[in-house]
Amino acid sequence: MEDKLIISILVNNCSGVLLRIAGLFSRRVFNISSIAASETEDSKFTRITIVTVANKDEFRQIQKQLLKLEDVKKVILLTQENSTAIELLLMKVNADESTRPSVLNTIVKYGARVRDIGSTTMTVELTGFPLDIDKFVADMSVHGIAELARTGITALERGDNTIKLSEF
Amino acid sequence: MQKNGSEIIMEVLLEQGVDTVFGYPGGTVLNIYDALYKYQDKITHVLTSHEQGASHAADGYARASGKVGVCIATSGPGATNLVTGLATAYMDSVPVVAITGNVPTSLLGRDSFQEVDIAGVTMPITKHNYIVKDVTKLADTLREAFRIAQSGRKGPVLVDVPKDVSALMCEYEPKAKIQPDPMPKLRLDKIQTAADYINAAKRPMIYMGGGIIAAGAQKEILAFAEKLQIPVASTSMGLGGFPSDHTLFTGMIGMHGTYMSNKAVDDSDVLIVVGARFSDRVAGNRTGFAHNSKIIHIDLDPAELNKNVNVDLYITGDIKEALSALLELTNEVKSRPWTDEVKAYDRRKAMTTGGIGVNPQKVIETISKMNSNDSIMVTDVGQHQMWTAQYYNFRQPRTFISSGGLGTMGYGMGAAIGSQFSMPDKRVVLITGDGSFHMNLNELATVQSYNLPVVIVVMNNSVLGMVRQWQKIFYGNRFAATSPGRKTDFVKLAEAFGIKGMRISSDDEIESVLSEAFAYGKGVLVECVVSPDCNVLPMIPPGGSVTDTVDEM
Ligand SMILES: Cc1ncc(C[n+]2csc(CCOP(=O)(O)OP(=O)(O)O)c2C)c(N)n1
Numbered sequence: 001m002e003d004k005l006i007i008s009i010l011v012n013n014c015s016g017v018l019l020r021i022a023g024l025f026s027r028r029v030f031n032i033s034s035i036a037a038s039e040t041e042d043s044k045f046t047r048i049t050i051v052t053v054a055n056k057d058e059f060r061q062i063q064k065q066l067l068k069l070e071d072v073k074k075v076i077l078l079t080q081e082n083s084t085a086i087e088l089l090l091m092k093v094n095a096d097e098s099t100r101p102s103v104l105n106t107i108v109k110y111g112a113r114v115r116d117i118g119s120t121t122m123t124v125e126l127t128g129f130p131l132d133i134d135k136f137v138a139d140m141s142v143h144g145i146a147e148l149a150r151t152g153i154t155a156l157e158r159g160d161n162t163i164k165l166s167e168f
Numbered sequence: 169m170q171k172n173g174s175e176i177i178m179e180v181l182l183e184q185g186v187d188t189v190f191g192y193p194g195g196t197v198l199n200i201y202d203a204l205y206k207y208q209d210k211i212t213h214v215l216t217s218h219e220q221g222a223s224h225a226a227d228g229y230a231r232a233s234g235k236v237g238v239c240i241a242t243s244g245p246g247a248t249n250l251v252t253g254l255a256t257a258y259m260d261s262v263p264v265v266a267i268t269g270n271v272p273t274s275l276l277g278r279d280s281f282q283e284v285d286i287a288g289v290t291m292p293i294t295k296h297n298y299i300v301k302d303v304t305k306l307a308d309t310l311r312e313a314f315r316i317a318q319s320g321r322k323g324p325v326l327v328d329v330p331k332d333v334s335a336l337m338c339e340y341e342p343k344a345k346i347q348p349d350p351m352p353k354l355r356l357d358k359i360q361t362a363a364d365y366i367n368a369a370k371r372p373m374i375y376m377g378g379g380i381i382a383a384g385a386q387k388e389i390l391a392f393a394e395k396l397q398i399p400v401a402s403t404s405m406g407l408g409g410f411p412s413d414h415t416l417f418t419g420m421i422g423m424h425g426t427y428m429s430n431k432a433v434d435d436s437d438v439l440i441v442v443g444a445r446f447s448d449r450v451a452g453n454r455t456g457f458a459h460n461s462k463i464i465h466i467d468l469d470p471a472e473l474n475k476n477v478n479v480d481l482y483i484t485g486d487i488k489e490a491l492s493a494l495l496e497l498t499n500e501v502k503s504r505p506w507t508d509e510v511k512a513y514d515r516r517k518a519m520t521t522g523g524i525g526v527n528p529q530k531v532i533e534t535i536s537k538m539n540s541n542d543s544i545m546v547t548d549v550g551q552h553q554m555w556t557a558q559y560y561n562f563r564q565p566r567t568f569i570s571s572g573g574l575g576t577m578g579y580g581m582g583a584a585i586g587s588q589f590s591m592p593d594k595r596v597v598l599i600t601g602d603g604s605f606h607m608n609l610n611e612l613a614t615v616q617s618y619n620l621p622v623v624i625v626v627m628n629n630s631v632l633g634m635v636r637q638w639q640k641i642f643y644g645n646r647f648a649a650t651s652p653g654r655k656t657d658f659v660k661l662a663e664a665f666g667i668k669g670m671r672i673s674s675d676d677e678i679e680s681v682l683s684e685a686f687a688y689g690k691g692v693l694v695e696c697v698v699s700p701d702c703n704v705l706p707m708i709p710p711g712g713s714v715t716d717t718v719d720e721m
């Protein structure tokens with residue numbers, strides 16, 4: 001069965017490493033739905049979170065191919081159940097004087113935050129589960145969305161375990 | 169002690185035991201060449217005609233010797249000319265270190281003259297690559313390159329050195345030769361399970377690949393097959409890893425494999441796959457491959473597990489060690505009805521070339537007869553390559569040097585040069601085709617300049633035979649661009665390069681011309697005039713199984 005998988009990868013923090021990872025996905029014909037990367041608590045390492053659609057066997061193949069890259073240290077599979085997986089949305093939504101109250105209502109309902117107010121738009125931020133963000137975007141679309149940007153999922157395992165402690 | 173970047177490169181090469189490098193100079197490697205000049209009594213630099221030749225030479229050097237091959241090229245076009253050679257080495261897991269110059273760091277990223285992001289270009293065709301922007305990291309980076317090239321599943325690594333880095337001075341501290349990473353530990357429980365499968369098997373079969381040669385496990389595989397009386401099929405990459413004239417050997421497996429191998433694999437109940445990767449040229453039909461069989465797969469690369477064909481048991485680790493452990497745990501079998509059954513199959517069934525005129529099979533068999541066990545056969549890519557694989561009697565590992573995974577036409581000349589440099593006392597024979605030879609025949613100049621005693625046999629069927637064969641089978645004899653009608657006189661061509669040229673125009677000249685060529689002792693080219701209508705048979709069409717075998721055309 002094909003599933004949305006969250007793959008968390010610990011890599012050396014060096015130039016070109018994102019290209020190596022993305023290149024491997026593309027040439028091994030694995031898709032990338034989203035990718036998020038940044039330095040970790042230890043500046044020697046970068047953590048990359050990739051969301052892909054694959055079954056478990058395909059994941060094992062991706063994992064093993066990734067582990068062959070010199071810069072890759074750990075590759076773990078996170079699930080919606082065993083991890084906190086959230087995403088950040090910034091969205092510029094149309095909001096003039098007349099629609100502003102109803103836009104604000106939706107913002108409050110989702111616990112989003114207003115980051116900027118222009119003359120005809122408002123820029124809002126929402127951090128949360130991707131599904132909630134989807135719903136928020138859908139609800140807001142009645143007002144007209146001028147533009148939006150999402151970071152893609154970033155995730156950490158629940159409990160005390162860390163990627164450094166995991167086996168692969 | 170203080171040294172400049174280029175001298176540091178020389179020192180690290182010496183640390184790693186390198187005494188021969190293949191390359192071509194240019195603006196951004198001038199510093200490196202200046203150091204090569206200074207170190208010329210310790211490191212031989214072989215100047216090829218083209219950087220592609222240098223890359224194949226480094227590859228051939230590595231395949232023939234098991235050591236790391238090294239090639240050097242200048243930035244831009246020099247570096248891009250290495251690409252095919254690196255991809256070839258990558259596909260066949262050959263340890264190569266390529267060193268390229270690049271524009272000075274201050275000019276990087278500005279589309280400077282002869283600037284190419286070669287690290288970006290070669291990312292998917294190297295195990296790893298580096299751009300060294302800091303001379304203090306140069307020595308360790310190069311050492312790392314040698315470690316990576318030789319560790320685990322071997323392969324090429326590229327180190328890109330901007331021109332300023334190869335000139336800057338820095339403290340050099342000698343270090344011992346780098347050791348490859350330790351092999352992953354064998355799971356003995358899995359070895360036991362494998363042994364249980366094998367001990368219970370009625371119709372066991374071995375399908376071995378190039379991993380046997382990479383691991384140096386030829387003795388172990390022979391002992392194992394003999395103890396258990398298991399028939400052995402080999403991929404083209406594995407040829408030489410098992411004696412071709414052994415009664416348990418069933419020949420090559422796959423698209424142009426023997427009926428004996430393909431049928432035996434299909435009929436087996438336990439298939440032991442060692443150092444092979446179920447490529448589409450072997451397991452055309454991935455789901456139907458060895459469908460009656462429990463498959464045990466032994467390989468060094470964990471990522472080969474279930475990559476192409478799903479297996480029942482996977483053992484990761486050193487193949488040599490795994491086979492020794494299996495040998496201990498398996499019970500001797502004196503004889504097997506199954507093995508007798510397989511031996512009774514006709515190994516030569518449908519193996520015929522057809523055509524009129526000089527018979528390629530006879531040419532290869534004569535070459536086989538005239539050579540000793542340690543002679544090295546290098547090939548290019550096409551029908552002549554498959555004829556060599558089918559009809560030459562390989563008896564030792566590292567004696568069949570051929571581009572398997574990438575199928576690189578033009579590989580042969582460079583690879584033969586590299587093989588000869590690594591094995592100066594062994595006979596090196598290149599068996600090439602007219603098409604492949606036309607790609608990199610410029611390297612005849614290298615054979616001549618270095619006085620290499622390579623015997624070059626051009627199977628001139630005047631066509632791009634292998635592609636033409638597909639056009640015969642799958643494209644209704646529409647011979648688009650496979651009959652170039654070239655008028656090249658190969659004998660005169662060789663002579664123009666200062667090499668002796670000879671020709672075989674009929675079967676009765678095969679013996680006499682070849683024995684003269686082999687006795688000549690210097691570089692010599694022998695053209696064999698072969699019919700354009702010869703084929704490589706049998707053939708399993710792409711995606712097919714043994715039951716789809718084409719056995720006549
Ligand atoms: C660089 C490269 N280009 C194209 C091909 C496709 N190809 C495979 S075999 C072949 C024909 C080879 O001709 P030749 O060297 O004369 O060998 P023959 O099959 O005639 O023995 C071609 C064009 C290839 N393998 N490599």
Ligand SMILES: [Mg+2]
Pocket residue numbers: 550601602603627628629630631632633
């Ligand atoms: Mg030809």
